[in-house]
Amino acid sequence: MQHDQKYTGQDFKVVGTRPNRPDGIDKVTGRARYGADMSAPGQLVGLMLRSPHAHAKIVKIDTSRAEKLAGVKAVLTSADLPDLTNGNAGDYATLENCMARDRALYDGHAVAAVAAIDKSTAKKALKLIKVTYEKLPHVTDVDEALKKGAPQIQPACDGNLGGRYEFGHGDIEAGLKEADVVIEKSFKTGQTHQGYIEPHACLATVGPDGSGELWVTTQGHFTYRNVCATLLGMDIAKLKVTSSEIGGGFGGKTHVWIEPVALALARKANRPVKMVMSREEVFKGSGPTCASSMDVKIGAKKDGTITSAFIECRYSDGAFPGIWGMLGGMTAWACYDLKNCKSVGVDVLVNRPKVAAYRAPSAPMMAFGVESTMDMLAKELDMDPVQLRLKNVAREGTQSSYGPVYGPIGIEPTLEAVRDHPHMKAPLGKNQGRGMACGFWFNIGGQTCSDLNIGVDGTVNLTVGTIDVGGARASLSLIAAEELGISYDDVKTTIGDTNSLGHNDTTEGSRGTFSSGMATIFAAREAIEVMKGRAAQMWGIPVEAVSWENGHAVATGAEHGNLPPLSLKEIAAESPKTGGPIAGHHEVTADGSGVSFASHIVDVEVDPETGRTQVLRYTVVQDAGKAIHPDYVEGQFQGGAAQGIGWALNEEYIYGEDGCLQNAGFLDYRIPVCSDLPFIDTKILEIPNPNHPYGIRGVGETSIVPPLAAIGNAVSNAVGVRLNQVPMSPPRILKALEDA
């Protein structure tokens, strides 16, 4: 059935309220079941053996002693995972990353695995596997990797160049000639990890008939199913994947790591196999985001009009080429209306883990370069930084730097809200500084399939296939309740397994509430059509004479208008006699996701003697489209800002001379603790997305984009020296002060 996806501007009854989330009590009482909380009779413990070298040829793996150890049921190497990827380079990279083939490509790369009756036996077995390595030269720095003569990581690539992507329009050289002022600066960012609290974990079973089941913490169980089935040569329909509750993902659980190995071990051992990563394994063997290095050049007239804007950013993708340079390149100048602009995103291979998505992947780095340089330009022009941005801001009808012409967008309103916010006028003390910055993220739609079933008591089961990582079940329940005209408490939203629904794309790109919200609306409307038919039957009148208002079937027209309305509950109660269960269903590739913008303000205090930065005050202004459940929208704003603060100040993968990761743990990979953060103030702007019935845009990612630059600007203002490298750790700040 075709449905009109356009925004209607309707008034809402329950959408926009803030009820408790349905998964809340289970989570706070410990009843919620996460990836490691499932067990099966006879299950084995699976453990991975990982490379201790940054780069090495695998000459030989001798598993014979491990196989002989009592209690070991399966030992696995790449020989057990033949290449079934049919020439698909992406799938092959995934296969090689899950289990090294002829070479270990980074410290922590999986090289073998065991399944044994318990953990201590499995640990003993790992020690009995003898791997003969031949160490190869390594490179972990993004700029070093591009130099001539750097150790080459993938034979198929040109040196370590994984890809180069250019975006923009106009003529930047001509633009520079028009400029009164030109600012040029280089920047670097460290590699960061999403830092989700729950490590990767799964329970895999494969029966003798070749059918399998996987219980797993994931952002996309359908994607995991498809990838695992491909790598293991299974039929998609015969692998049932159930997503557990998820303890954070932020992009890191969009990709398989241990899961194909767990299934392969289970198949080999003919027993269920549970694998749970340690924190060290999460840091070394999952997918952090890129480190980056970039050069920026902006030219402007005295009045602040930008005449030329250029950025090139080099992203370290780890040992496999990704799309990170492309994504970054698209985001670079998206906030501005520019005559001449160019952005280049470069993917670079290094001996580090295979990069995965991290919340608005690649955008925070570009924004650090762009928004820091914008601040330098404002200083040079003696112009207010907000005014400078407003002077060049993108609006509806602007040709974006990455191609599309914008519809209604929120960057100008967020900047105006920042300009007018009391935070901007609050006094600052000694050693304190204020910074602001803007950010952009695309948001996506994609494939979605939802079911809505109405029980005989009138309560509703909504089954969706996009996992809930940020309060989506609450939001989708609100949407179903709104459409059906019933109470939020009468809707129970469940994430269905892969056997219960058609394909759903992964919860990524801030698509969950946008796309499943759309499918929910149309599934509910389909169920309403069914209920109108049932009401017509109950009344004995033509269905054309029935309308649906406020959760009731209403008979219309002079002939039937005196019939009392029938509630959803009344219709549901009669359903066994009027044609059986009442259901609605919708599948869609949800097009038209709305882009989202944010502007942030931050105050910091820097101790000039130790270089330590304390964030004093933080304000997020972001366009959410329609905020379905404002609490969880605010939570996303705050979460993005918190992760950005960690990235800006202390988080960083630290590699030694040997190319090995030195801080694979939360002690020395320093994410902010609660007391490091002020209460993060939020302001939701609601500029409806014209391509969604409720005006929904994605909200989850944009607010990690501005913090690096906002804090960089604040620190630079506090100390009077421009910081051009994150994290702005105390030693770096102190050194910058001494060098100044």
Added chain:
Amino acid sequence: MRYESPTTAKAAVDLLSKEKGKAYVLAGGTDLLVRLRMDMIEPDLMVDIKNIPAMNEIKKTPSGGFKIGAAVSGAKLGANKALKKAWPGVVEATNLIGSDQIQGRCTMVGNLCNASPAADSVPAMIAAGAKANIVGKKRRTVPVEDIVTGPGKTSLAKGELIEAITLPKKAPKSGDAYLRFIPRTEMDIAVVGAAVSLTLKKGVVEKARVALGAVAATPLLVKEAADAIIGTKLDDEALEALGAACSAACKPIDDKRGTVEYRVKVAGVLAQRAAKIAYERAGGK
């Protein structure tokens, strides 16, 4: 692995000295159990000392000092008003370790015997002139600064354990303080730690002890730093000399937590700040 839970110090010593394999003393376990879980150690014997009554007490000594049992937790230390009043620097240093949950378990002696150069309570104990009461074949008492011999290494012989820490009687007109530098606000390991204990006579520093953490293979007692402030009213010149002496004493490493350059500079800064707090606590103006 064997787990034993003796009720006397003598029984603990017997267990430890007779064990042929690797034996470890368990008090709060906040370091030991983490190392066990991370496969850094494979003990044959673990001797839990929490059931030894004397090791769970904080007692006033006949000379007016304090004897703090080896199993006394950071939280219990923090709740002892008399101790906190006499040695606020030592108590504050111990209370910096870990989180609230860790404070319920961690101990000063554990912090000392874990022998990390970055241990928070150790520089504070050294500055305060604390002594370790060791039981083994014989009883012996040694200054705390003689316990740690290198990262993870102590001067304790096989079969020996520290039963208690003794803090001297607080002198009139004296004060102590400990500060550490961490990039975060809590839940972190010191990049630099500095402790100062001093006694005033007519507003002039008469006695002082200065100790540093995380700037060398062991915590350091820096005599030159103490000398820099003895005989002064902690004026700017004295503070500068103190900072310089501390920086000069540092033999740090570059690692994931900080650079040599950074540690050397910040050691001086923290010692100056700690000295000012100690001076105020001693009644100096």
